[in-house]
Amino acid sequence: MFVIRWVLGRIILLLNFIFAPKKAQHSAELQAKLDDLTKLLQLYQFAACPFCVKVRREIRRQGLNIKLVDAKLADNRQVLETQGGKVKVPCLRIEEGKKVTWLYESDEINRYFNDLVLSAK
């Protein structure tokens, strides 16, 4: 089972590499605005998880710079579990002032990024 999952994971990564979406090119002004809006966001993820790949592709498509956190690492995994509530990826950590929100579900995260880019334009 582990071997099958490992092989499938490598295939996903290879296909993602070959068919990488085009990264959006924004004006310097818009990019600076987006970088400011996203500087406190962190995406907890696994490299070869298909749902994480889906979100990373959207990040690239939207031309965003989001910090990726490897949830396979024990320390990060524990933070995700204790603060987010469950070990499920992708999960977006959103820090706004003193408030921290943990957003699960790839579709929700992609919608969040979409809305963020629209609001910055």
Ligand SMILES: N[C@@H](CCC(=O)N[C@@H](CS)C(=O)NCC(=O)O)C(=O)O
């Ligand atoms: N519906 C979720 C599916 C996420 C999902 O199943 N992620 C898997 C990794 S590919 C996971 O975190 N599994 C660990 C677990 O469920 O404990 C999404 O679209 O984000």
